[in-house]
Amino acid sequence: MISRLLAFAVPGLPLVGAGDDLAALVLDRLAASSLELCAGDVVMVTSKIVSRAEGRFVDLSLVTPSVAAEELAREVRADARLVELVLSESVSVSRKRAGALVVRHRLGFVTANAGVDLSNAAPPTAPAGSGPWALALPRDPDASAERLRRALRADGALAVIITDSFGRPFRVGTVGVAIGVAGLSPLVDQRGERDLFGRVLEHTIAARADQLAALSDLVAGQAAERQPVVVVRGVDFSPVDGASARALCRPADGDLYA
């Protein structure tokens, strides 16, 4: 049971580029503020800073769109080089119309533009005249989270969640969701009660990693690149190995809205 939860942003993180050691930067910035990570902390990290550290920058001026991307780009009225990049990150198109392209990402989740980010997407050392730049999601966010987990605390006694901000069907505005998880189970089975359908209520499974991602998104706030790492203290969880954000993705054949 959680009775008290504290969330704070890691202060003063710099704009990172490819190859920067994110864990070392976080530990350094915490120490500079006389803060430290405790056993049981959950460290929330935006996908953007992970992508930047992992060098997932794409210079769209160097992308050659396929014929299919050119066609789709005309249909949704977007830059064909962006559409090419989005398709290369996706397994299928979920919905499309002028101004909107929602895909099922190769990592299993459904989101607009495959999570490709166009704001603050240039590398720190971008040559003059290069770009426009785009930033793709980390290649394997679960693995990124696990690396950070071990690097932030050698005994692994914390959890790391990599987050992105997703739009949603039916609801206005974005919330944070977990796209990479290490150290805690992303789902919590709550009660196992049965409803009048005679079935175990789906509502008894809480998407804990997404709840945490929504919280960290709130704290990361108006300039996600300035507060990209948030520590959550007070989450009551049992450490696990082998966690994956895939558990949060409903397969297309089990989805009423696929």
Next chain:
Amino acid sequence: MISRLLAFAVPGLPLVGAGDDLAALVLDRLAASSLELCAGDVVMVTSKIVSRAEGRFVDLSLVTPSVAAEELAREVRADARLVELVLSESVSVSRKRAGALVVRHRLGFVTANAGVDLSNAAPPTAPAGSGPWALALPRDPDASAERLRRALRADGALAVIITDSFGRPFRVGTVGVAIGVAGLSPLVDQRGERDLFGRVLEHTIAARADQLAALSDLVAGQAAERQPVVVVRGVDFSPVDGASARALCRPADGDLYA
């Protein structure tokens, strides 16, 4: 900017029934723990405890299903009296199949079973042999939130959000969402940047009230009826009058998944 956020559950709230004064109970339980509400706090309240206090109990044994409800109940393999209640709370059916009935609620959001709750749904004084009982969502959650806001602090210098736990397309598990809001804007426009579509990025609008609801759902935890009120301290918001959770509901004609 939020740099530090604290969330705590109001301890020791009793199981409430119709007519109970929720605000008085919350203030009493806070005082008993030497806690108090501060200006700028956001008080998160589950719909279940609001519904109970407002007497939204329905004895399904007294419900007579319509012919349409009987037909739909056969199709989704559910109790026809429950389906009747769900339809009476809804404006349209969004998706249906055996074991699942997703509707657009009269309040504008899309959710399973119109948010009708079957667990811990009986009134404290239910006569022997009555039921099964169901609990409908509050009639006007924005108004409920506004009443609580004024009752919890006469100067209105706090916000109140009424939450429910929703399942979601594409993703496994539930998260909290805001179904009633008073005192703060449920959406935050973040940056107004433009993407390669030339449009203002939808991703610059954060669903703050839903982020907060996800957080409180996490704290309310495994027995939502035991920690149904959570106080969040440190949210940086400007007090507003006339807020509504309707702003979080995308109209069907603007929704790719309607």
